[in-house]
Amino acid sequence: xxxxxxxxxxxxxxxxxxxxxxxxxxALNLTGMVxxxxxxxxxxxxxxxxxxTVASAGLTIVNAVSGLFKINKQIxxxxxxxxxxxxxxxxxxGDVRTWVSGEFLIECDITR
Numbered sequence: 001x002x003x004x005x006x007x008x009x010x011x012x013x014x015x016x017x018x019x020x021x022x023x024x025x026x027a028l029n030l031t032g033m034v035x036x037x038x039x040x041x042x043x044x045x046x047x048x049x050x051x052x053t054v055a056s057a058g059l060t061i062v063n064a065v066s067g068l069f070k071i072n073k074q075i076x077x078x079x080x081x082x083x084x085x086x087x088x089x090x091x092x093x094g095d096v097r098t099w100v101s102g103e104f105l106i107e108c109d110i111t112r
Contacts, residue, residue, distance in 0.1 A: 005103045010080050016073040027067035032092035035059050039083040048078050080108035
């Protein structure tokens with residue numbers, strides 16, 4: 001599992017982030033998968049932000065065969081805090097795997 005941390009200013013535009021998912025150096029075929037991402041203050045805590053590839057609601061599969069997806073460019077306006085996140089992949093056969101996780105720091109905004 002890859003660890004990747006983010007720092008973002010509350011209420012600002014979050015630029016898209018592109019991912020290539022490789023498993024044992026081979027592109028993971030994302031065809032038929034649903035990808036989900038959530039921010040929470042701690043494991044089992046309240047969901048602060050939820051993104052998914054369903055209807056491109058915050059995540060988009062860019063090239064399924066090549067294992068390419070992205071977090072879309074969007075304004076993230078949630079309370080300042082240090083959150084945990086992970087990105088889960090729901091396989092069409094029913095398996096679920098988490099390939100990316102980390103910390104997601106939302107800093108307070110001064111100018112409003």
